[in-house]
Amino acid sequence: MRAHALIVAEADPAGRTRLVDVRGEVPLLPRRTGSRADGGAVVHLVGGAAGPLGGDELTFHLEVGEGASLEVRSVAATIVYPGNGTSRLAVTANVATGGTLHWLPEPLIATAGCVHIGTSTVDIADGGRVRWRDELVCGRHGEDPGDARLGLSVRYGGKPLLEHEFAVGPSAPGWSAAAVLGGAGAIGSLLEVDPDLKPEDPRVLGPASAVLPLAGPGRLTLSLLQQA
Template identity: 50%
Template structure:
């Protein structure tokens, strides 16, 4: 997808193309990722390219939670790679609904975001460890953000089938992060929540919780501590 600043400062979606189990639809000033089929399934290899032009604003959401499932025997892992570039003065907001790592899945998600001078980014990720009453599958997610030529964030989360053991996430069934660039906050921590200022400037909010509802509440509480 590509967003460009049009006449009068209004953002226009000038390119929107998709195929496979995830479809892209423009609605209400945002682009929604919509499930067009089951998945991602084991063996799926998906890529998403995002371009935000100078001064443009792009909001990416999802219509519902994403359920990651195992594929047929021997299909291997599923993969989703996102590459995004935000030009000078542009703003990208990515706030999808949670990803659910169903039992037996093996999913690898990577995102590489480059920000030009004056560009802004809000990026939220929420992971739920399995459906109700089942153990989680395997999940690994990595977010790399570079501002100009300077690394702003290198963040990775790996969850295995033993994620709910006391040595990993305890009794938490959901984990998430919220990155806000061009912002600041005082360092803060409480049970299940941490607010970490970056050198960029920027702020990374991390949270764990027993379920997706409580996770969202904690991420929202962390965001209230962030100042523009």
């Protein structure tokens, strides 16, 4: 299956965000579900079908205009199933000066036997703001994960800010070793990019969580969830 989704958000003269283009194809179905306190738009992804399945090619593009605010969530976790080949989900986002994007979907679950590649490419103009969350769960309950690889590439003001990737499954050597997941059942990351962030030192938040400042107006928080 091939499917594409698009959201374009712009600010009106009163400073409220309007969605000038919202479209999608099964299984990527975006629906506006409300507004933020700052006048921004809230959109949820509704799963119109199971997927991604092996062999699926899915793309999702986001455009946030100057002064606009967009929050994207999903109504449920994304479950990646095995199938005929590799499933791919490519997300691209452009955030203009003064624009704000919150990408906060529910976790992605890599089921046994799946082969999945997810790539996210985010281009932020000077003065733009982004919160970007990725969560990967290693299989369903009592199940080893399939192969899943998630990558995030971010530019700010035309310069590289972050290149981050993590992978689990049989084709990722050492993924469960002590130096990587160490038996954890899930991994999550939260990228925050904001020109108002103050410089800080790396911080350990707990035995499996840390905040890593970036060489620019941003920080990356990484957390592991241990299996019960």
